[in-house]
Amino acid sequence: MEGRGRGRGRGREQVKAIGIDLGTSYCCVAVWQSHHNMAEIIVNEQGNRTTPSMVAFTQSQRLIGDAAKNQIATNPVNTVFDAKRLIGRRFSDSCVHDDIKFWPFTVIQGKDDKPVIQVTHKEETKLFAPEEISSMLLMKMKTISERYLKYEVKNAVITVPAYFNDAQKRATKDAGKIAGLNVMRIINEPTAAAISYGFHDAFTGEKNVVVFDLGGGTFDVSVLSVQKGKIVVKAVNGDMHLGGQDFDNRMLNYCVQKFNTKYKVDMSKSAKALRRLRSECERAKRNLSSEEETVIDIDCLYKEHDFSVKVSRAKFEELNADLFEKCIEIVRECIHDAHMSNDQIDDIVLVGGSSRITKLQELLRQNFGQEEVCNKVNPDEAVAYGAAVQAAALNNEDVTLALTDVTPLSLGTETDGDAITVVVPRNTPIPTQRENYFTTACDNQTSVSVGVYEGERALIAQNNLLGEFDLSGIPPARCGVPSVKVCFKISEDGILTASAEDEGSGASKEITITNAGGRLSKEEVSKMIANAEKFREDDEKVKKKNMARKSLEHFIYNMKSRVTEAKKKHNIKTSAAEDVLSTLNSAEEWLDDNEEAEACEFENELKELQFHRMPHFTRNL
Structure with a gap:
């Protein structure tokens, strides 16, 4: 290509940067259009605004997106999805093993404990790192944008969950490099959604918003101050391993138990049967956002047995009640971390397909005392939209954006x-x-x-x-x-x-x-926060205990040093000094013998030493 600042057939127009939402279930790509003063979602070759995050390997070719999803029923063991749940993780992570039992494809342990995806391609066994699968999806997004823009695209902003740890962010950036992209920046998904919210036509003034981002595999909450062209993140919270897939898994387990009980067989041994049932469970979940009940009906699901079960919205909510409540609790914690109260929140912005779940919207309305939650942004497209705005700003296009983030x-x-x-x-x-x-x-x-x-x-x-x-x-x-x-x-x-x-x-x-x-590694960022909440009481006890022990240690050490120095200078009698040092040595022995004492015991020992065992003259040393 001749000249990096111009595109083929587009005169001297600046080469644009794109924004990519690399989702667990779906990907989306957008580009800023200065002449419309808005970002535009770029449709794929099927005319769809989102693309399934799936890569399939057959005897003759590799399929990405819609093509991969369309053949998954006949080729489940070689169709890879949920790569985002593996990227930057270790094979030994417990959450990886929790997921593996639901996947029809094979994941094995690779070098340095990295998870590796094993498939058969062109009659050969192939191994792929999660970064490679993600790079294939990013390459698809790059191709979609180039088909529309009609020139090569190099610069991109890619979004990640706010609670992705550094290994996961680095792995995502590596995937971008493999796809031939210059990753200008990695930004958080809820922040990108807030940018989209701040750039919609009806937006005026300054607002405090909660972005509730519940996608296929991750959950993020952010509290932000939003103005047009200015985003300030106040607090973030979330769960890197909670999303629509987990709700599907609850319904899948329910249906498997129903089937196994009825026919006295174990259908979980069949990857193809599980894949067909999972697809129907996902469809049923979507239906229940608009209907009170739906039917899961599959002919010849396993060993020529048909399967049919009616699932009500109430049953779905019962199966996932604890997960829904966990989402709301994380929202409460995030608002607390932002030093705000519910009445200071102007809007709740819903992002991600799973945010459409009726019960979650009901719980959010109850929590905030609002009649409605925000529907000003498209839950499936808001993240890509915001990423495109950020990309344009970094690419020196005609858009102004000031973004202030936080350390998680x-x-x-x-x-x-x-x-x-x-x-x-x-x-x-x-x-x-x-x-x-x-x-x-x-x-x-x-x-x-x-x-x-x-x-x-x-x-x-x-x-x-x-x-x-x-x-x-x-x-x-x-x-x-x-x-x-x-x-x-x-x-x-x-x-x-x-x-x-x-x-x-x-x-x-x-x-x-x-x-x-x-x-x-493992749950890392999100688990550290979760563990801190779970063990807060124990941690406070440990802190108090250490402070009490430290105070006693310092008193003993400092007093011994002062008495020894005074003795050398003949400021006190040798016999008096020896008596004090003997008392301090006894206290030091007690300390060595009682390392696991409680805070109150260290505190009592210090008070006893200070006010009863030390001669009055030592207070002037």
Whole structure:
């Protein structure tokens, strides 16, 4: 192509960037059209505005999108879907094994514990990483846009769930590279939906909105302040492993049990039968958003047995009641994290196909006391629309957008007692710079080790280590005297720079921690938050216990140091000093023998030591 700033047959018009919603169940692509002052959803070759996130392998070809979905009933073991649920994960993750039992295709353990998808293609066994499957879908989106724009497209913004961890975001970006795309930025799906909301024609002023994004495989909630051309994220929350597929699975299990009970067989052994039944369960779920009941009816489902069952909306809601309530609880937590109340929310924006479920809309209306929830954006297209706006802004097209995001997890350093001291709390707007001050733990300490951690738990071992470095050159002094400033800087791209400086000597050290490397595994970001909520009470006990033990330790150590120094200077009698040191040694022995004592025991021991066992003169040391 001649000249990167012009397209074939389009004169000197700027080559556009596209926005891609890489969904678990469906993909969507959009492009900003300056002459219409809006983003346009690009239809695929079938005239559909969304494309199934499926890739199929046959004896002769590879099929992507609608073509793959159309043949899944006859080729289930070689038709891959839900790749988004595997990307950036480890094979050993429990959620991967939970999903595998519902998939007709094969997933095996690859190198470094990566999940690998195994299919038969052209009569050969082929292995594909989830990134490769995702890259095929992205390539399809690229082809769809190029067919419409009539020139090569290179630049794109790709969306991911707000609670995707760094490994998953990096893997998504790698998939874009494999597809031949320059991924200008990865942005969060609910943020993209908020951009779409802020750019619709009827929008005026400034509003606080909750984006309720429930797709096929992931659930995100964001609280945002929205103006036309300006989006500020206040808080994010969600579950990386909750979506429409899970509702389908509940109905699938229900139907399998019905079938097995009736015919005294186990139909779950048949991948083809499960695939046919899953498709009908998904259809029934969609029908129940507009109907009170529907029928799942399949001829010759398994071993020539027909299957028919009537499913009411009430039954579907009963099967998924706990999942629906979990969604609402996550909404409540996100609003709390944003330091807002329900009456401060102007709109609830529904995104993702599963947000159409009647019961969820009813629960949202009840929670917010509103008669209706927002229907100003298309749930299936809003994310791609917002991604296209962001892509145009980054591509210097005729659109203005200011976007302020937040860091989803707390960042901190290690302190005494294996506890974490938070420097940057989660949901802090980025870019940001935060500082905290620390000191030495023992006399004449000339260096300190600074570990940078991510997570919400009280103990260091339960959080994720991002990096560490040593600061040396601290002048010798009594413990607690040096003042070490630790500074965290986070850029708009999420790049973290950590530094430490001894304010007395000026000695300093700095490292840059990028969003690289498989920092997190298993449930990771979402599980850290979930675990923090679940174990909040235990964590508070641990924190209180560590603080009490730390106070006792410091008192004993500091008092021993002061008494020893006073003894050398002949400020106190040797016999008196020896008595005090003996008392302190006994307290130190008690501390060593009672490491697992409760906080109140450490507190009582400190009070007893301070006010009853220490001579009065020690208070003047």
